[in-house]
Amino acid sequence: MSLAAPFAAPFAAALFCDVAVAPAFVRLPRLRTSVGGEDGAGDEPVFRHGGPRIRARSASAGGGRASLAVSQLRRRKEGGSSATRGCAALSSGNGADSRRVSGGDFVVVSFYRFVRVENPEEEVAKHLAFLKDLDIHGRIYLNAQGINAQYSGPLADARSYFEWLRENDRFSDILIQISPALSGHAFPKLKVQFKPLVQVDGGIAHLPLLNTSMRATPLEPSEWKKRVVALSRSRDASSGNVDSDCIILDLRNGYEWDIGHFQGARRPEVDCFRSTSFGLSETEVNDSDPLADVNKEKTDVLMYCTGGIRCDVYSTILRKKGFKRLYTLKGGVSHYLENEGPVEWVGNLFVFDSRLSLPPAAYNPRSATQTCDLQHAIKNEKFAKCYLCGSVVQELRHRNCANLDCNLLFLCCPDCVSSFRGCCCSTCMTAPRLRPVLPGHQRYEKWHLYRDLEIQPS
Structure with a gap:
């Protein structure tokens, strides 16, 4: 597909420009991580806002660090940028x-x-x-x-x-x-390493990833669109009943699903991709396993992830378990949004860098006119909801808990951000290593920029 269409005004208007915590590869049991650096390295946060009042201590050597941080923040606030x-x-x-x-x-x-x-x-x-x-x-x-x-x-x-x-x-x-x-930059630094390409429990060295016949058949975005549209029409015609001969399988983490997914897709109720075990149990049926009781010989399994690599990995596992009709979305959701726009897709796409969340218009400017009413489209009660109060969030971006030792990645409405001072629960509000509440969805800096600051309730 031609990429000639410019990222002009529609793109700029649709894009959420706040910066959030930069995630690294998925190693997120219970999602308590800074996803990007030990303490969430990134752009300078703005200290002054409508949340807690922050006072820099100047009577210690640490005051210099605090003053430096504040001066950096002022420069950023005044428009400085790399x-x-x-x-x-x-x-x-x-x-x-x-x-x-x-x-x-x-x-x-x-x-x-x-x-x-x-x-x-x-x-x-x-x-x-x-x-x-x-x-x-x-x-x-x-x-x-x-x-x-x-x-x-x-x-x-x-x-x-x-x-x-x-x-x-x-x-x-x-x-x-x-x-x-x-x-x-969307990443804090460069890492070129000899290590597994994807993190999965048990590793991937033993998987036949180099054997293309063991991987799922890749579908071009146009073909994927035809399949998901047909499934959607079938669901509508049968009052929501799922086609037993075809299943759309989301191979991403729970927090990725929470801000966007294909309508009609299913996923196991686990937080972390690396520990996903759907379709792998030989002796027991797991109610949360989308592939439980699926006919391995006759059912079309359409798998998707952000960029495609996780589907290739898991398709070899499922192939070894006897699943015959496996298909993947070539290039993942990002490639699909670029070529087809958000057809049958609702929400944003979680990305593993400092941007954290991108709307479809980031990949295809024409998508800016293909808006979707979230209140109408959200059929899954667990989708796009505030972690604390359960209300629908309007801005599909996660934030990290202000308690450094928790650092939970969660969705939160503005009222709860204010009430809980950027924390995920009342317990974290009294933790010893609290960071300031950041306006919008910015990234936290290294802890040393906060440890000499005194955070007081407003």
Whole structure:
């Protein structure tokens, strides 16, 4: 598909521009993590707002740190930014796909490829050597099974890296996915490591990921659209009854589902992807398992995730368990939104970087006119609800609990943010290591910027 449509006014209007906590790969039992750094490194938070009053201590050596933090925050508040304003054209090389990216010339790039890498440690060294002179931040994982990368950087540097990668025959046709970075880097630093491409209980080294016949059949976004629209019409015609011969399976975490998903999709009631075990039980039926009692020979299982890699991994597991008719959404939800818009999709897309949540218009500007009434579309009572009071949240972005030692990632309405001072419960409100309530959905900084500040109730 051509990416020629500019990210202009509709995109800017639709995008939530507040910055939230930057998540790393999913290792989130009970979701208590800063998802991005030990203490949630990122852009400077603004201290002064309608929440608790914060007073910097100046009688200790720590006062210097607090003063420095406040001065940094003032600069940011006055308009300082590391991002270059304006628009820039970008071609990912996927075809006739140049587009314009608003919000500065920083972009976020993601790709993966399962392919045999004979000497992954040497490959890591090569990538580090190439990247050392580029302004690239992100996570690039390599091992004997291939590569998985998400990174941000200026337009030219971002392109230089994936074009260099494509010079290698193993990666010449790799699908590159690009989205606007909003404000400078979307990751705090660069990590190029030899490690598993995806975190799954039991690891992935033993899985036949290099055998394409063991992975699910990829469906182009256009074909996926046809399938999900047909299923939707079938549900409507049968008063909501689900087609027993086809199931849409969401392979993402609970918090990803909470802000957006395909209508009619199902997922197990677990918080964390890495511990998902649906379809794997041989001896007992789990009521929360969407694949319990599914006919493995005849049922079409349509799987989707953010970018596609988790579906490829889990499809090999399900294939070994006897599931025959497995299909994945090629390139994941991000690729679908870019090509087809939010057809049968409701809400935003959770992304694993400082942006945290993107509306469909971030991938396809035409989606700005394809708005959806959330009150009408939300049929699942667990979708888009405040963690504390259960009301429908209007801004589909998570925040981290202000208690550093909790750091729960949760959805929260403005009233509860104020009442609970950014915490997820009354217990956390009295914790010893409290951070300030951030306005909007910004990222928390490192703890040392807060430990010498005195937070008092307003």
